Amino acid sequence: MSEAGESPTDNPKDEPSAVQSPPEDIGSNEEKKKIDVLLKAVGDTPIMKTKKWAVERGRTVQSLSLFISRFLKLEPSEQLFIYVNQSFAPSPDQEVGVLFECFGSDGKLVLHYCKSQAWG
Amino acid sequence: MSGAWDVGLGGLDEDAFLQCCELFLQHARSLDDGWSWGRLNGSDEGFLKKTVLVTGKINTEAPDGTSRPAEDLDMLGEDVQDGGPDDAEGTPAPPSAAAVIRYEYHVLYSRSFQTPTLYFRASTLDGRSLSLEEIWDGVHSNYRQRLLHAPWDSITQQEHPLLGQPFFVLHPCRTQQFMSPVLEAARNQNRSLNYIVSWLSTVGPAVGLHIPLSYATASSEPSGLDPD
Numbered sequence: 254m255s256e257a258g259e260s261p262t263d264n265p266k267d268e269p270s271a272v273q274s275p276p277e278d279i280g281s282n283e284e285k286k287k288i289d290v291l292l293k294a295v296g297d298t299p300i301m302k303t304k305k306w307a308v309e310r311g312r313t314v315q316s317l318s319l320f321i322s323r324f325l326k327l328e329p330s331e332q333l334f335i336y337v338n339q340s341f342a343p344s345p346d347q348e349v350g351v352l353f354e355c356f357g358s359d360g361k362l363v364l365h366y367c368k369s370q371a372w373g
Numbered sequence: 374m375s376g377a378w379d380v381g382l383g384g385l386d387e388d389a390f391l392q393c394c395e396l397f398l399q400h401a402r403s404l405d406d407g408w409s410w411g412r413l414n415g416s417d418e419g420f421l422k423k424t425v426l427v428t429g430k431i432n433t434e435a436p437d438g439t440s441r442p443a444e445d446l447d448m449l450g451e452d453v454q455d456g457g458p459d460d461a462e463g464t465p466a467p468p469s470a471a472a473v474i475r476y477e478y479h480v481l482y483s484r485s486f487q488t489p490t491l492y493f494r495a496s497t498l499d500g501r502s503l504s505l506e507e508i509w510d511g512v513h514s515n516y517r518q519r520l521l522h523a524p525w526d527s528i529t530q531q532e533h534p535l536l537g538q539p540f541f542v543l544h545p546c547r548t549q550q551f552m553s554p555v556l557e558a559a560r561n562q563n564r565s566l567n568y569i570v571s572w573l574s575t576v577g578p579a580v581g582l583h584i585p586l587s588y589a590t591a592s593s594e595p596s597g598l599d600p601d
Binding site for chain 1: 544555562
């Protein structure tokens with residue numbers, strides 16, 4: 254379902270990698286370093302071609318937001334918001350690993366993103 | 374909460390505002406995270422309020438050009454050097470230092486926009502109000518560029534409608550716009566949602582106000598469904 258991700262940024266190593274196949278099972282007791290994130294668009298926001306990403310647990314919401322904004326080529330005036338449970342915006346400093354612990358299910362974290370001219 | 378969504382697609386009426394605030398406060402009390410209800414004597418109107426202490430950057434030069442003593446924090450122990458977006462015009466930024474800042478946040482209902490509105494003010498520990506420039510320094514980097522895109526429309530200084538004192542305000546004119554897809558999704562899925570929680574979690578972090586994750590699940594249910 255998911256294809257190889259493009260490398261839109263300077264440091265492809267640091268960016269979320271697209272899930273090309275089901276994540277390897279390294280053993281049920283071992284914490285995987287990356288978590289699976291499913292990105293869903295809200296409202297008029299463009300849909301990302303690649304929706305499923307493997308993201309380092311320590312990545313912040315802000316970092317992910319920046320990645321999505323660049324991927325979607327948002328205008329400077331457009332703000333991106335990310336939601337868990339489709340209704341709550343976690344702090345930009347929040348780590349996705351923590352979000353996964355609290356809101357993940359079926360082995361993935363579903364995040365909704367929405368672009369908006371939120372200010373002014 | 375019948376009728377809560379009958380106003381503009383992204384707004385809420387005043388009754389719904391009060392109900393959402395009450396649920397918000399119930400969860401706040403269980404966390405003891407500092408929110409309370411503010412009200413003037415003899416008035417029915419009220420607002421959510423919270424005060425926090427944060428570390429941030431203040432200017433150390435007084436308006437008349439003399440140096441203001443900077444608060445010295447052993448914990449931080451470093452002076453924040455000047456140099457930021459303001460340098461673009463070529464004038465040197467005023468000297469600044471790290472300091473403890475008191476931020477006070479109020480959530481009031483706006484009848485004209487039919488949304489909540491976030492009022493805030495900040496001062497140093499010795500009581501000096503922060504300038505607009507210093508407030509902008511405190512805006513979270515995740516939002517800074519977009520807020521700066523229309524600075525005069527996004528953070529403005531206004532008189533607090535109930536207290537009559539100067540506060541900064543996150544202008545609410547776009548609130549309905551970004552809230553409506555959130556509300557619509559909840560409506561379509563028959564899911565209850567606390568407008569205040571959704572809205573405040575979205576705008577609060579821009580000005581230093583962070584809402585703990587537990588609000589995401591706790592405060593849309595009426596009390597009596599308390600988990601252990």
